[in-house]
Amino acid sequence: MEQWAPLELDPAGIGAEPGPRGLADHLRGSADLGELLAEHKALVFRGFHVTTSELDEVMDLLLPNRLAYVHGNSPRTKVGQNVYTSTEYPPEFDISMHNEMSYAHQWPERLMFFCAVAPETGGATPLVDGMRWLGSLDDEVREAFAKGVRYTQNLHGGKGFGKSWQDTFETDQRDVVEEFLSTSGSEFAWRPDGGLRVSQVRPSTTVHPVTGDEVWFNQADQWHAAGLGDETAAALYQIMGEEDLPQSVTFADGSPIPADHVRQIRDRGLTEAVDVDWRVGDVLLIDNVAVGHGRRSFTGPRRILVAMSD
Incomplete structure (x- = not known):
């Protein structure tokens, strides 16, 4: 398959x-931004020196209908109107590949994504x-995931x-949460302790609505303890059982996902990836x-802001 960037x-x-x-004037006068994004899949606007x-x-x-990060599982801080910090995860660790939500x-x-501090x-x-x-991915892995996966969250109160x-x-309104989950x-x-347990079955792949391409589209490797590394997974299991983890994943029928499958998904996603190295003022769509x-591991301060749109 041809290399992509x-x-x-x-x-x-x-x-x-x-x-x-x-940049704003160019975007305002551009009628083909959607077509350009569908063709190239990602656009880096560099050299415009955008400021916060x-x-x-x-x-x-860029985002005609900016969305709130409702039901997001990543730790973030809201810093504006549906604008958030990127994942607040320790800088010494890579974050594996995933499609948001x-x-x-x-x-x-x-x-x-916007680079405020590189x-x-x-x-x-x-x-x-x-x-x-x-x-x-190996045929064995793709076939194993063909019927989808079940995600489970334990959210404390x-x-x-x-x-x-x-x-x-x-929100702190239970009825708002119940309505959201009932329609999802x-x-x-x-x-009893005021927490909430949520479980949902989702497909492992999806078809792009414009191109018709089938793509890998799940977060099994991030929700599975094995995706954190053997030492971290072992430590988690000592603290609590799998049923009580903040998030976990199985195949759709409830059967366990082999750790080797999870590691293959994680590692090959990172191997196939192309890095966007940040400069202050860069905008990535x-x-x-x-x-x-x-996200690759890093040293020093780093501030990347994130927003999303339907």
Whole structure:
């Protein structure tokens, strides 16, 4: 399969004035942004030196309907109108490839990343073509996942390990959460300690709505303890049983997913990935169905903001 890389766009290349205003003017006059994104799957806008104070106008043009991170499982801080920090995960670890919220009944079609502070070393955002990721997996693995996977979350009520249901759904109203989950095909139950248990079956692949390409589209390797590494998984199992983990995953019928399958998915996704190394002011737009993303480990401060749209 032909090698893939995101399309990089700079002022000279697209005939735009340098600076955030030039980028905004170009986007405002561009009628083919959707077609360009469908063709190239990810776009890097570089050399426009966008600043945090000028980001809103660019975001409004790239993300027509900015979404809240409701039912998101990653630790983030909300810093603006449906704008969040990227995953607040220890910098010494890589984050494996995934499509944002592929475990949910609805997911964003577009993601935008903005570099406010570049790391001293590392910290790239790797991107993987979902077709290449699917094609890299052994037939045995693809066949095993053919009937989908079951994701299970244990969300505490304000004190505990992992995320609370209040943070996850951005509300403290139980009836709002119940309505959301009832319309999403999820099974759920409130626990005596005030926590919430949610379970849902989702497919392992999906078909891109524009191109018709089948892509790998699940987060089994991130929800499975083996995806964290053997030592971390062993430590978790000593603290609590699998049924009580903040998040876990099985095949759709409830049978366990072999650890070797999980490691293959994780490792081949990272191997197939292309790194986007950050410079301050960079803006990255990705098609969340066509492309998975992750994070390389880093040193020094790093501040990447994220927003999403349907």
